[in-house]
Amino acid sequence: MNPDKNASLVADQAEALLRDLADWGTTTTVVQHGGCVFEFKGPFPPGAPGMGYYNLEGELPGFHGHIRLDAIACIGFQEKQHRGRDSYAFVFQGVQGEVLFKVFLGRSSDGSVHPEQIERFHAIRDSLSVDAGTKRN
DSSP: OOOOTTOEEEGGGHHHHHHHHTTSOEEEEEEEETTEEEEEEEEOOOEEEETTEEEEEOOSSSOEEEEEGGGOOEEEEEEEEETTEEEEEEEEEOTTSOEEEEEEEOBOTTSOBOHHHHHHHHHHHHHTTSSTTSOOO
16 A cells, blocks of 8 residues: 555545445445544445535435535545555545545455455546646645
């Protein structure tokens, strides 16, 4: 694992990534708030913009919610070992650098990260490194 610690998507790319995640298969979405950790394991739901939010519109029962797009400052790439296993996540951050939520790549029944998701994750991250002179905030 050799992540580019500076690689991140800019805020205006959030909606495109959220739309794309709906086609990735099983992921784990993590929201930490007030000392609590909430996890949803399953397909990231499709959505649509409306009234300043990206409204998650998945099947019921399932993951639903409203993501305030203007609250997202950037999306980072987390690539590290967690409990001895490779772990990959998109980290949605707010304007003060706080983590709003994370979307982790999914795992197969043997605990390994889905290889096709790793390829897509790296393709997005690596596309940011093509022009070294481009600001990556």
